[in-house]
Amino acid sequence: MGHVILLGDSVFDNARYVPGGPSVIEHTRRALPAGWRATLLAVDGSVASGVRAQLDRLPADATQLVVSVGGNDALGHSALIHNAAAASFAEVLHRLGEICVAFQADYRAMLQALAAKGLPTIVCTVYDAIPGLGLPDLTGLRLFNEVILREAFRAGLSVIDLRLICREAADYASTSPIEPSAQGGGKIARVVARAVAESGGPTAGSRVFA
Template structure:
């Protein structure tokens, strides 16, 4: 029997944005069926710095962790997109500073996760669906540097990754501009179930972009 703990933010703790039964945790419990159970430790609004506190609340019988965090860290830095710059180089330097800070924080968070010695699944940050096309385009481009940090750490630590950027491929996957709908939650749960029950965690890093699909 396995027990998956969902760690992070509202990508997992999406109950406030969907009808009853549309939560990621509900879908995951259904996916696991008789194979195991799942608990929700993630909290809406959480950032990378909140994860160690969530880890301290884990019960002793957890066998797998799924971590989805970073989107709110990105939102906290969204003002960078409106900051004036004298050149493209200066603008990129500002973005690089944000990337460096996030990469450091994300790596330190994963160090805390690694101390537990529990098989761990990471998630990328999916594209946001802001109503203004120009803002949406700029925000999703900026998210590339956050996702690059996540993928770098996953690769170096040989951790499997749920690539939400690819999995969320329909408007109906979103409850609003930045939260997963019941449909999106079902997709997340399906891939987490697959990884937690089938992935060889002692192997190399893998990127899961669809159920049954990995690279």
């Protein structure tokens, strides 16, 4: 029997944003095969460097890890996209490149901490169909997702591509449009359940689930 651990941010820790509706962890427990368990260690607001602290609470009988993080890392730089002045396009690209380098270091360090647990691990991209998301934000998210995919494939990990799962406005919570709604959470949970059942062991190689 499997024991799936959800790590990361409010993509998984979304209960407060779906009052009266099932959260992602509730959906996941329903979607998993009979006898399987799921535990939520993700914490709303977390960034990639914070996932290592979540691992301190890892249950001894955990069998698989699923991580969704990166959105808050990107959100922390939104002021640069919207407000910062630049003398040239090259300067803009240079600043964005520095952000990507820093995020890559944090994300790689997180994956190394996960790998040290010796458990099959799946990571998620950052979804980008958020209602009201403008082209500058969308472009910024693409840079973060490129890092996530590169580092996941470098480590031989499978990926749940949330960009292909949460594509409708109704997939996002009315209380906070950057969080999954009950509908979106259900979609995510069903793919999580399929991915943990099909992705194989730590050395099985990368697959993309959507």
